[in-house]
Every structure is written in structure tokens, then in C-alpha cells.
Amino acid sequence: MKTLTLNKINGVQGTVHLPGSKSISNRVLLLAALAQGETQISNLLHSDDIEHMLNALTALGVSYQLSDCKSKCVVQGLGGLFKHPAPLELFLGNAGTAMRPLTAALAASNVDVTLTGEPRMYERPIGHLVDALRQLGADIDYLQQDGFPPLRIRGKALQAGRISIDGSISSQFLTAVLMIAPLLPADSEIDIIGDLVSKPYIDITLALMSRFGVEVENQNYQRFVIRGQQQYQSPGHWLVEGDASSASYFLAAAAIGGSIKVTGIGKHAVQGDIRFADALEAMGATVEWGDDYISVTRNQLNGIDRDYNAIPDAAMTIATTALFAKGPTLIRNVYNWRVKETDRLHAMATELRKVGAEIEEGDDYIKVTPPAVIQHASIATYNDHRMAMCFSMLAFADCGVTIEDPDCTRKTFPQYFEVFSGLAI
Numbered sequence: 510m511k512t513l514t515l516n517k518i519n520g521v522q523g524t525v526h527l528p529g530s531k532s533i534s535n536r537v538l539l540l541a542a543l544a545q546g547e548t549q550i551s552n553l554l555h556s557d558d559i560e561h562m563l564n565a566l567t568a569l570g571v572s573y574q575l576s577d578c579k580s581k582c583v584v585q586g587l588g589g590l591f592k593h594p595a596p597l598e599l600f601l602g603n604a605g606t607a608m609r610p611l612t613a614a615l616a617a618s619n620v621d622v623t624l625t626g627e628p629r630m631y632e633r634p635i636g637h638l639v640d641a642l643r644q645l646g647a648d649i650d651y652l653q654q655d656g657f658p659p660l661r662i663r664g665k666a667l668q669a670g671r672i673s674i675d676g677s678i679s680s681q682f683l684t685a686v687l688m689i690a691p692l693l694p695a696d697s698e699i700d701i702i703g704d705l706v707s708k709p710y711i712d713i714t715l716a717l718m719s720r721f722g723v724e725v726e727n728q729n730y731q732r733f734v735i736r737g738q739q740q741y742q743s744p745g746h747w748l749v750e751g752d753a754s755s756a757s758y759f760l761a762a763a764a765i766g767g768s769i770k771v772t773g774i775g776k777h778a779v780q781g782d783i784r785f786a787d788a789l790e791a792m793g794a795t796v797e798w799g800d801d802y803i804s805v806t807r808n809q810l811n812g813i814d815r816d817y818n819a820i821p822d823a824a825m826t827i828a829t830t831a832l833f834a835k836g837p838t839l840i841r842n843v844y845n846w847r848v849k850e851t852d853r854l855h856a857m858a859t860e861l862r863k864v865g866a867e868i869e870e871g872d873d874y875i876k877v878t879p880p881a882v883i884q885h886a887s888i889a890t891y892n893d894h895r896m897a898m899c900f901s902m903l904a905f906a907d908c909g910v911t912i913e914d915p916d917c918t919r920k921t922f923p924q925y926f927e928v929f930s931g932l933a934i
């Protein structure tokens with residue numbers, strides 16, 4: 510297995526032009542495909558998760574042209590749902606932002622599709638989404654284990670009306686249903702069962718739908734009302750914001766040992782993960798916000814105790830930043846870390862213990878108490894891009910760190926380690 514050893518760095522400094530947001534890239538590609546008209550996308554992310562969406566769109570007959578190292582994409586909209594009656598198999602890797610929205614869009618389309626993925630995708634639940642779509646009349650079968658991909662979808666015209674969806678495991682299920690609701694033959698009311706997790710991702714969905722001409726009535730994240738028989742209209746040009754989750758690694762590195770400006774996101778960004786900067790500020794770092802940048806400068810860091818349900822991806826970076834803070838850090842309300850690329854609560858606890866931290870792993874929280882002296886370790890990454898990226902903070906330890914399978918960052922940030930190493934001074 511390939512490994513990467515990061516030797517001790519004394520500091521970091523510089524500016525990072527962020528790659529496009531994964532969440533926005535895959536949403537825009539799907540909405541552009543369903544919309545009336547041509548959409549010219551720039552700063553599209555180029556990574557595995559986006560490739561899976563692009564490959565699926567190709568197989569479904571959507572035409573698009575990529576240019577500028579795949580950072581630009583011109584999509585010819587279908588002006589409605591997919592039509593591909595011949596049987597198809599679509600491989601979606603471990604991309605939640607492809608699997609979940611495509612499940613809904615395909616269930617409502619004239620298609621006969623099998624959705625497959627990497628082994629971990631078959632352990633990531635999708636039952637709450639399938640249950641919701643079945644209330645609309647969808648014909649979806651589980652091919653292996655009930656409640657999990659792979660799925661066989663025999664798409665058809667769905668009904669509309671009042672449905673309920675469990676929001677306690679993933680917001681992506683609601684995102685998926687919201688995205689198809691305007692294309693249904695009548696109005697929809699979607700009631701949320703349980704506490705909706707990862708709420709800011711719903712804000713991203715609603716903001717993008719609005720730019721494609723569809724408004725949703727959001728009743729306090731408990732009920733959503735959408736008019737039926739609508740069509741998405743291309744907004745023409747679309748500039749994808751920088752990826753706020755990817756920004757977290759650079760901002761944290763600055764908070765620990767230097768000064769970094771990230772561009773492509775700023776105080777008006779639609780991604781909830783920009784609020785990661787607030788957590789760094791609460792730990793003691795100095796944060797400056799611009800319209801198109803966030804910059805962070807080091808300071809003495811102190812451990813903090815917070816609820817991170819709204820920013821589960823960026824919260825992983827807090828866990829490793831905590832090693833450089835004074836006192837313990839508590840990351841609360843992240844139960845759904847357990848159903849992401851790996852069981853992130855367990856993986857994080859296991860790997861942080863290897864460097865000497867004292868860890869308390871709860872059902873839905875992790876408490877990190879930094880060691881007096883950080884030990885060198887070879888960090889297993891569990892095929893989880895965020896495990897690899899957030900453990901790069903250990904490059905600030907005297908002993909450095911070894912990262913196993915560093916190429917797993919290709920899910921969202923193939924060039925991560927080159928960019929990170931380029932900031933060392």
C-alpha cells in the first residue's frame with residue numbers, strides 16, 4: 510500500500526484558490542441536465558464524485574462538453590426528466606451526492622436502471638429515501654440488503670401529494686425528493702419525521718433550485734411545499750463556489766501554524782461549512798472575512814465544546830486541530846459520521862489514540878484530549894478522503910506523520926497533498 514510521510518513543517522503561509530464545491534458541482538450538473546436550455550458551468554470540481562455524476566449523465570443521453578482541465582462544462586438541458594427505456598447499469602462509486610439525487614430523478618423518469626457502487630456504498634443507508642419515493646408510487650427494489658444499494662429502479666410517472674420523509678440520518682434524502690418535486694404532476698407537501706440533520710445542505714439545495722427558477726416554501730425545516738408541473742430553467746452561466754469543506758484543512762493549518770487565505774468562498778457563500786471558521790475563531794484563531802475570501806492567522810488555541818450537526822464534514826478537521834489546542838475538545842451531535850465513507854467516529858477515535866490522544870468515543874460524540882507529546886504514527890485512512898486530509902495537520906507535530914493510501918483524496922480533492930505541501934515555509 511502506498512503511504513505518504515509528512516515531515517515536520519515549521520509553518521504555513523499563502524493563498525489557496527479552492528477547487529469547486531462537491532455539493533454544488535453535482536447539484537448543478539443534475540439540475541442543468543433536467544433544465545430547459547444550456548448551462549455554462551465554471552469552476553466545476555474535477556474529482557471521482559463528479560466523474561460518477563458525469564458518467565451517469567452520459568449514459569442517460571445528456572450531452573455536455575468539458576474544457577479547461579474539466580473545470581468548465583456546458584450542459585445541454587433535457588427540459589425535463591430522463592428518457593432511456595433500454596436497461597442501464599450506472600456505477601456511482603461512493604458518491605452520496607450522485608446516488609441519492611439520481612435515485613429520485615430516475616424513479617420519476619422513463620428508465621430501467623440498476624444503481625451500483627463501491628462496497629462501502631452498499632453499507633450506507635438509503636431506506637428513508639426509498640420509503641419516501643414509494644409513497645409517490647416509485648418502483649424500486651433492493652438487490653442485496655433491504656434499505657441499502659444496489660438498487661433496481663423501474664422509473665415511471667410518479668404521483669404527487671403529501672409525503673413524509675425521515676430526516677434523522679441524512680439530509681441528502683430530502684435534497685433528492687425536493688429536486689424532483691417541481692417536476693411531478695401536482696403540488697407536493699413533504700413532512701419531516703425526526704430531527705433533520707445537516708440542515709445547511711438543504712439551504713444549498715433550495716438556493717440552487719431557486720437559481721433554476723423554482724421556489725420552495727420552507728416551513729422551519731419541518732415541512733416543505735412545492736408547486737408541481739414546473740420546469741427548471743437554466744440560469745445561463747454558473748460559477749461554482751470553492752469547496753468550503755476542503756477549505757477547512759487550510760484554515761485549520763493556518764490556525765495551528767501560520768496564515769492562509771482561501772479564495773472562492775466568502776461571507777456570502779451558500780455552503781454551511783464556511784461556519785467552520787467560526788469554530789476556529791472560538792478556539793482562538795484570528796479570522797477575516799471578505800466577499801470572496803476567508804483568511805485565518807494562528808493564535809494560541811483552546812479546546813471547545815460544540816454541536817457540529819450542521820457541519821459534519823468540516824467537523825472532522827476540528828478533531829485533529831484539537832491536538833494542538835489547550836484542554837479537551839468535544840465534538841457533539843455527529844451521529845451520522847457512522848454512516849459516511851467509513852464509521853468516522855470509530856475511525857477517528859482509533860487513529861487519534863495512535864498519536865497519543867486520550868479519546869472518549871460516544872454514540873454521537875467524540876472527546877479529544879491532546880497528549881503532552883504527539884507520537885509518530887502511520888494513520889489508516891479507511892478509504893475516507895477526509896481522514897487522509899484532516900490528519901495532515903499532524904505535519905505540525907515534531908515527529909511528523911505517515912498517511913496510508915493518500916490517494917483516497919481523489920473522491921473530492923485529488924491534488925490535496927501537493928497543495929498542502931506547497932504552503933509549508
Ligand SMILES: O=C(O)C1=C[C@@H](OP(=O)(O)O)[C@@H](O)[C@H](O)C1
Pocket residue numbers: 531532533605606678679680681684706707710821822845
Ligand atoms: O447534500 C450534500 O451535498 C451533502 C450532505 C451531507 O451529508 P448528510 O446530509 O448525509 O449529512 C454531507 O456530509 C455530504 O458530504 C454532502
Ligand SMILES: C=C(OP(=O)(O)O)C(=O)O
Pocket residue numbers: 603604605606822849850895921
Ligand atoms: C459524506 C461525504 O460524502 P457523500 O457526498 O458521499 O455523502 C463527504 O464528502 O464527507
